[in-house]
Amino acid sequence: xxxxxxxxxxxxxxxxxxxxxxxxxxxxxxxxxxxxxxxxxxxxxxxxxxxxxxxxxxxxxxxxxxxxxxxxxxxxxxxxxxxxxxxxxxxxxxxxxxxxxxxxxxxxxxxxxxxxxxxxxxxxxxxxxxxxxxxxxxxxxxxxxxxxxxxxxxxxxxxxxxxxxxxxxxxxxxxxxxxxxxxxxxxxxxxxxxxxxxxxx
Numbered sequence: 001x002x003x004x005x006x007x008x009x010x011x012x013x014x015x016x017x018x019x020x021x022x023x024x025x026x027x028x029x030x031x032x033x034x035x036x037x038x039x040x041x042x043x044x045x046x047x048x049x050x051x052x053x054x055x056x057x058x059x060x061x062x063x064x065x066x067x068x069x070x071x072x073x074x075x076x077x078x079x080x081x082x083x084x085x086x087x088x089x090x091x092x093x094x095x096x097x098x099x100x101x102x103x104x105x106x107x108x109x110x111x112x113x114x115x116x117x118x119x120x121x122x123x124x125x126x127x128x129x130x131x132x133x134x135x136x137x138x139x140x141x142x143x144x145x146x147x148x149x150x151x152x153x154x155x156x157x158x159x160x161x162x163x164x165x166x167x168x169x170x171x172x173x174x175x176x177x178x179x180x181x182x183x184x185x186x187x188x189x190x191x192x193x194x195x196x197x198x199x200x201x
Contacts, residue, residue, distance in 0.1 A: 019045075020183020027181055028059040029080040029090055031104070032070035033119040039111070040066045041093045041103040041122070043082060045181035055156035057131060060139075060149055066099055068136065068150045075133040076117035077154060080125040084177035084189045089124075116158040126165055126176045130158035 003009065008016065019025075028047025032040045044067070046060035057079055061068050071077050082090040092107040104111055104122065111120035114130050121128035131154035139149040165172045173190060180188045 015184060017183060019181070020186075023182040024180030024188040025182075027082040027090065027179060028057070029082045029093070029122065029125070030059060030067050031078040031080060031119040031121060032067050033074060033076070034066075034070040035073045036100075038070075038100050039102045039104060039120060040070055041080075041107070041109070042067050043090050043094050047079070050153070055129070055159075056134070056153065057129060057156060058151055058153045060151045063148050064150055068152060071133050071152055071154075072136060074118065076119055077131050077133070077152070078114055078117065078119050078121045079129040079131060079154075079156075080122040081127040081176065082179050083126060084179055086122070086124060087179055087187070090179070114158065121160060126162040127171075128160040129156045130160075131155060132157050 001012075003013070005016075005018070025045045026047050028044040030040075030042055030044055030047075034040075042065065044059040044061060046062075048058060050056045050058050059067075059079075067077070089107040089109050093103040093109075095103070095106075097103060097106065104120070110123040112123035114121055114128075117130045117132070121130075134153040134155055137151045137153070139147045139151060141147050161171060165176050167175075174193050176190075178190050180190070182188050
């Protein structure tokens with residue numbers, strides 16, 4: 001099968017498979033705060049690390065949502081790790097709530113103070129990345145037409161890790177059971193790992 005995205009046969013493929021192809025995708029569970037001190041917590045599946053020295057991350061928002069607005073105002077955010085144990089709370093924070101409603105409180109999550117930025121982190125999350133905004137890029141398509149997509153790039157300036165998941169100096173990813181977004185309403189959970197060494201030549 002081959003198709004061009006804007007000419008997909010909706011009878012054969014009634015649901016766009018794009019997100020099922022680009023999968024699994026890490027979830028950036030983003031805490032932000034505006035200048036009024038209002039807290040926002042929202043999951044973004046277009047999220048990833050983009051560099052290791054310095055530690056850089058990005059997330060993309062389809063629509064100019066509160067997370068983007070708040071980060072524009074303050075330049076700070078936190079990426080909380082979404083895990084199997086927190087899956088229901090993570091999903092609850094994806095609800096479209098009015099601006100100013102604290103999703104963390106609505107989901108029954110306890111906040112924990114960050115060290116270097118003002119937005120709180122999710123206390124129950126085993127890892128959190130405190131970030132400062134580098135830039136926000138509004139995307140255009142190949143024809144130069146604006147796409148309502150806003151990519152936030154940030155630098156990690158502080159890292160929180162639950163010591164229970166550090167084994168012999170390494171973070172045990174599988175023990176934390178991070179979840180990832182797949183296609184449609186499907187998710188995956190990381191419970192096992194395998195190793196491959198990079199070729200030397």
